[in-house]
Amino acid sequence: MELTRQELARTAQAAIAEVLGTDPGAINDHTDLQAEYDIDSLELMAVGAQLERTLDIQIEVEDLLKAETVGQAIDMLADRLATRA
Amino acid sequence: MSAPERTRVAITGMGVKSPAGNSVDEAYTTIMSAKSAATTVDELVAENAPVRFACMVPDFPMDGYVSLRERRQIDRGTQLALCAAADAVRDADLPTTLPAERVGVHLGTGIGGLTSMEATALNHGDDPAGIPVHTVPRTMANSAAARVAMRYGFQGSCTTYATACASGTTAIGEAARRIRYGELDAVVAGGFDSAITTIMVAGFARMRALSTRNDAPWSASRPFDAERDGFVLAEGAAMMVLERWDAAAARGARIYGEVAGYAANADAFNIVAPLADGAVAARCMALAIADAGLGPADIGHINAHGTSTRSNDSAEAAAISRCFGATAPPVTSVKGVTGHLIGGSGALEACVALVCAERGVVPPVANLADGDEFDFLDIVTGVPRAVPTAPALSNSFGFGGQNACLVLTPALWNS
Numbered sequence: 001m002e003l004t005r006q007e008l009a010r011t012a013q014a015a016i017a018e019v020l021g022t023d024p025g026a027i028n029d030h031t032d033l034q035a036e037y038d039i040d041s042l043e044l045m046a047v048g049a050q051l052e053r054t055l056d057i058q059i060e061v062e063d064l065l066k067a068e069t070v071g072q073a074i075d076m077l078a079d080r081l082a083t084r085a
Numbered sequence: 086m087s088a089p090e091r092t093r094v095a096i097t098g099m100g101v102k103s104p105a106g107n108s109v110d111e112a113y114t115t116i117m118s119a120k121s122a123a124t125t126v127d128e129l130v131a132e133n134a135p136v137r138f139a140c141m142v143p144d145f146p147m148d149g150y151v152s153l154r155e156r157r158q159i160d161r162g163t164q165l166a167l168c169a170a171a172d173a174v175r176d177a178d179l180p181t182t183l184p185a186e187r188v189g190v191h192l193g194t195g196i197g198g199l200t201s202m203e204a205t206a207l208n209h210g211d212d213p214a215g216i217p218v219h220t221v222p223r224t225m226a227n228s229a230a231a232r233v234a235m236r237y238g239f240q241g242s243c244t245t246y247a248t249a250c251a252s253g254t255t256a257i258g259e260a261a262r263r264i265r266y267g268e269l270d271a272v273v274a275g276g277f278d279s280a281i282t283t284i285m286v287a288g289f290a291r292m293r294a295l296s297t298r299n300d301a302p303w304s305a306s307r308p309f310d311a312e313r314d315g316f317v318l319a320e321g322a323a324m325m326v327l328e329r330w331d332a333a334a335a336r337g338a339r340i341y342g343e344v345a346g347y348a349a350n351a352d353a354f355n356i357v358a359p360l361a362d363g364a365v366a367a368r369c370m371a372l373a374i375a376d377a378g379l380g381p382a383d384i385g386h387i388n389a390h391g392t393s394t395r396s397n398d399s400a401e402a403a404a405i406s407r408c409f410g411a412t413a414p415p416v417t418s419v420k421g422v423t424g425h426l427i428g429g430s431g432a433l434e435a436c437v438a439l440v441c442a443e444r445g446v447v448p449p450v451a452n453l454a455d456g457d458e459f460d461f462l463d464i465v466t467g468v469p470r471a472v473p474t475a476p477a478l479s480n481s482f483g484f485g486g487q488n489a490c491l492v493l494t495p496a497l498w499n500s
Contacts, residue, residue: 021153042158046218053215 003055003081009074015050016070019043029071041065051077057084094261094344095333096493098177098326099436100169100275104140104319105423108172112433113440116419117469119451123302123317123424132283135290138302139281140319140424158219159232160201161320165429166192166229166277167236169322174237177326179271180336189241189269190234191260192324193252193276194428195483197245198224200280233273241269247428248349249483250390252276253323254431254491258347260327270329275432277322286318292357294394306425307452308391308418309398309464316392319424323432342439345476345494346377352486358396359482363404366488370408370478373490377476381409384492385475386447386465388438390482391418392425397482402458415472417441417465421451431481435491442477443495446470474498 003011009029017024020037033039041061048059057080067073101108104122105115115122122140129137142165147156150168159167170190179188201224209216222228227245234243242263246255253276260274289295296305296315306317325344333340350369352360359366374381389401398418405413419437426433441447447470458464476494483489 019154019157021155021157042218042222049215049218 005074005078008078008081011054012051012070012074012077015047015054018050019046027070029069029074031070032068033070055081057081092265092267093330094264095328095330095338096325096341096344096439097328097333097338098173099341100172100176100324101433101436102142102145102165102169103321103323103423103426103429103433104142107143107145109436109440113437116422116437116448117446119422119449121303121306121422121451123305125302126281129283129286134283134286136286136295136297137299138305138317139286140317141281142321158223159228160198160223160279162194162197162277162279163229163232165279165320165322166324167232169275169277169324170233170273173273173275173324173326177328177338179326183271185238185240187241187270188239189260189263189272190230190239190243191246191256191263191272191274192230192233193246193248193254193256193431194226194229194278195247195249195252196278196280196285196427197226197247198228200282200285203282203284229277239273248487248489249485250425250427251431251481251483251487251489252428253433254435254479254481254489255349257325257327257344257432257435258349258489258491261344261347264327264329270332272327273324274327275322275324276428276430278427278429279320280427281318281320289318296393304452306393306421308389308393308421308450309402309456309458310453311456313393313395313398316394316420317424319426321426321429321433323429323436325432325436340496342443342493342495344491346373346375346379346492347490348372348376349487349489351488354486357484359400359486361396361400361403363400363407366401366404366480366482367407369488369490370404370480373478373492377492377494379476379492382412383476384414384478385442385472386414386477387416388434388441388477388479389416389418390480391420391450393420398458401480401482402462406461413462415447415463415465415470417447418450419448421453431479431489434481435479435493438477438479439493439495442493443474443497445472445474447472
């Protein structure tokens, strides 16, 4: 079953919120994890690991590092899921 | 030319998260009541552990200490260490103008992240590639010290000592030396451990180090008692803030007392059993007292390691009488109440010994009715004993034959 972008966003927000110990509602497409949360590379890898498990795709931390906002990361994930399908 | 006066080391902050209470005052009160903190642990019962009780740190709200974000990256031992360190730093009210590179963190742990790695192995053993990203930073033994340094930006030496059950005492003594040596102006020093899991309990029980009084946990830890049958595993953390005495005095800090003496040596005899005649441990006590510039007669009371194992308590009693002769001061062990915090025990006992020394009260040993050591030592039982305000000796002896002793002098005492 294909995830809608909104469903994918919710999944990503939940994974990020879990790692950052915050409310998923605090994370949106415009959130800049580096600037706003000072996220470090291990935390980003923990987010990636959780999404890999949930979405059953491979995610390199470099891909996540390229995204400047959560929205860009979700777009990247959507592309990845589309190519897989 | 006379020798230059040695740098004195002031204790300006203390923080405790222990089975006897989550502040120094709370722990002091519980210890004075001589009521054991040991209770049955549901998890140990459920997992059919050979010993099903321990001394746990009472629940307290961790939100004010450690964020959810940080909590998911660290284990309980590190959490307790961070909380106790935060209390100690707040208590010391360290000035923000201290140069970061002159403040260090020196902690001791006997078990470190072993239990975290145990959980990882049990939960992810069939999928090693999927283990949590933070597994290594969570389990490394220096995790807690690094976290304390990171939190406050302390950039002086950050070191973790492993001398088993003596680790907390080692850390405080070695930290004091850094100040004396001129390397640091202030140090967060102490110890911690949290290792109450079925595997750890089974490990200690397998070598018959633990009391097996599953039907009466509260009576299990009975240091120096004739019926003792092993120690009671406990968890917890205790921290001190040490400062150069002159700097602490100049800033008007409240000074509890002084780490006046420290010594460490090794039995070099057996991997777990102490040397029965206590000769090396006695030398360690004597060296610590001499390091403080004192004699045995200056010591007002002894906070013994007193684990409630047959061999520790008899060897320690022999060591005390070897060091002090027929005139040993009153002896206590708080482990009848607190159980054995492993790496946390020496640090907790240093805090308690200092407060007792200052208030001139020695706590009674819990569950102690009678024992062979009574014949030659003045072990406090029943009710607290009033003593003159005077320096205290705090002993710690770890598996591996690691001996460490501290002399803690209350600020009120004048030699």
